[in-house]
Amino acid sequence: MASSRAVPNLEFRRLRGQRSPGEFAALVRRAAREIGEQVACDARYIGRVEAGEIRCPNYAYERVFLHMFPGLTLADLGFSARETVRGRAARGRTPRPPDPYHSNNGTNSTYSNEESDVLRRAFMTSGTVTVAAASLGFGPLPGTEALRSDLPRQRIGASEASAVEAAVRQIRLLDDRHGADGLHRRAAQPLRAAYALLDAGATTRGSTADRLAAGAGELAISVGWLAHDSGRLEDARSHYAEALATARVAGDTALEAHAFCNTSFLARDAGRHREAVRAAQAGQRAAGQLGSDRLLALLTLREAGAWAGLGERSGCERALSRAHTLFGRGPSDTDPEWMSFFGEPELQALEAQCWSALGDWPRAARHAHRAAALQDPHFARNLALYRAQLAADLARADAPAEAAAVGEQVLDALEGDVESTRIRAMLDDTARVLGSRRSTAGVASFLDRHAATAPAAAARV
Template structure:
């Protein structure tokens, strides 16, 4: 590491963790607390894009004094307190900017950009953006995203979505009760470290984590993945947060052995990714982004390149689905840098596919084809002992399905349909959600490729699976297919598909 060329008349001030702010977060995970900050901001007409990593940075003492927008939000959340009561340094003590008088209210609109936490703080310190800098060696990138029409539209869509799901964070606390699964409730209910929560909530010391706790955490990750494979995300997301809270409570409690600590960090990070995926698949992109950021921060803190690669892998997929293809490319490339020393050709193959999806979103056919060729060559090297456990879903069917999505984004509908059909045919019956996903992809590609009768037949097969699968992503794809097929109602089978699709419950 090279030393800085910038000199200072004073030695750098050592960071002090913000213990007060950490205590105020209580039993909520960083991601849950970040969601509470965003809700509080909306209550007073502010706009901040707080995520788990921002909360982590505050608690680590990296942000000694928040910018004005965050100040207003925090003082609204904790009425009667000052910034110093919340563990921050007085604004007058923060270097680099003039302070305002103590009795002067914060400016009406003090942020330099609409993206709240990306604006400079009053100590000339940029709160990092969750996915802005995809350098595997640098955890916190200094550059902020540009405020383009695309990002403004995404924010507006997110705000509308969050109004519809305002109660989600409260209901996430109801641990596995209701719908998709009575099955899911029984399966996840066995994750039994609930004794950690009451003690932590009451401020009393909790037992240090042991190997059984780490094992239970890893088992919770496996169960969530199995339930998602079978049933999709919508019925699981709000309930899967309970194990995640427990996981981070265990990390706070600490462990007696370093090996156990390493397992806890790995398990908590993987669990954050799993919960993030449930949010992603059920259309809660902002929540997913926060959970993936939480996982990435955990990976960086524990020096876990496998977890880092996984977090970047999912971040790339999310960025592609959220309409940020360039970010998808950069995240996939960062994932490949992290994963290269791990020695898993299959993992590198999947990450190349994530990159291909980004290039397809950018309409860069040549870049996409190069990444697809690399993914195929790496896949053909076969499995190895270095392949991560979470990659159990990645087989030939997934390879075909992801390639189908690339050709679909490039507008080569019939080529996409060929790959989607192959994916649905090859998929293991255990992965019910993926069969529904690939078949929905097939239906949409056929509809757009001018084969309405075949599209309707595929769409009906998806509708048959929706009794078992709850996935907003799949329902959104079907809705798009239905719109394309509307002018073809007289074609064979199309009317039956449209009528049956119209009878589905509407997405919230």
């Protein structure tokens, strides 16, 4: 954990160069995948390393960093020798076995043990909630089985806030790789625990209270997104409203901007386009205080999509122009952690959605193709989404053979690890459009395969 004696790691900061902490964290995650490791690296972790709070990384991060910088040692990267860090932490403490919740949590040994204690206390045996470890099917995540309001309140501290933040990151990582359908119901369990902790810590003050509120609100948005992506729009609306209320009570403009961003997206999908415009504009007002051009760009793209849904081409084009200008200013250290998905591929995909809504199918297809071509395969769910958008646009742009070929790639993803009602619905629509073009090369094969997978997909819902 941090201490007053922490010495900044200038060597590590030098290696980051001109990249933002978020951009460098993305490179760390990519390097981890290259060697089969899984680390939940984000801008906050990079900041803690550079501040000297993490004197030595855990073994997973050590392997990743040495892979990224071949020929360098941990000392060359500015870290302390592992034995000196562990020797201090171990004095006067009984050794304990590794905790399965945090074998790869991206912290040093001391922090790992402390956070493991927190997860057990906050999510399994706290005086506020009775909980159990709930598997999401793709990895462990703490969650609740039952809430108890009859027990006395306890002191809620920074460790509980860290546990909530860890749950948010885990859900986002799993959604990136697998989509929402398999996660939604089980992800609601840690959300209940987070709000129980928030309620139990109602008298907590200062930065800990702010972190706990922000964590609970971000978790509500994450669970709302899982509901949104799996077609449960009213559930999503409730979760987004919960996050917005939390933001307003806590005076958290960053959380407020995020909640409005997702609310706008949801309203557009539900056909409430004027509400989508208002929510996007409200999000821009909140984000204006945060100094993140990328966040403003995303919110402006939400506004553009809403104008397109209304058939307002001029309003859409103005918003797209503003969004490109904001995006072109580049990333910064003020960009929110949750925006790791928002790069050039997402920009192209959101613009494709605009032209699709306006009925300009060839132009939509060009942008959707760019999105799919640029997307990092790590974001498996988003890659499948971009290809589903491309298939739909190609089908309507009178390119049935190309649409079928891309549709086959989407089916590959849906038969693999990706589960998304949104993507399945888009592919269903493409199949309907291609129904009259069965004689075109490749179309019959796609339609038959799509039809064969439909019953299995329905059974999973």
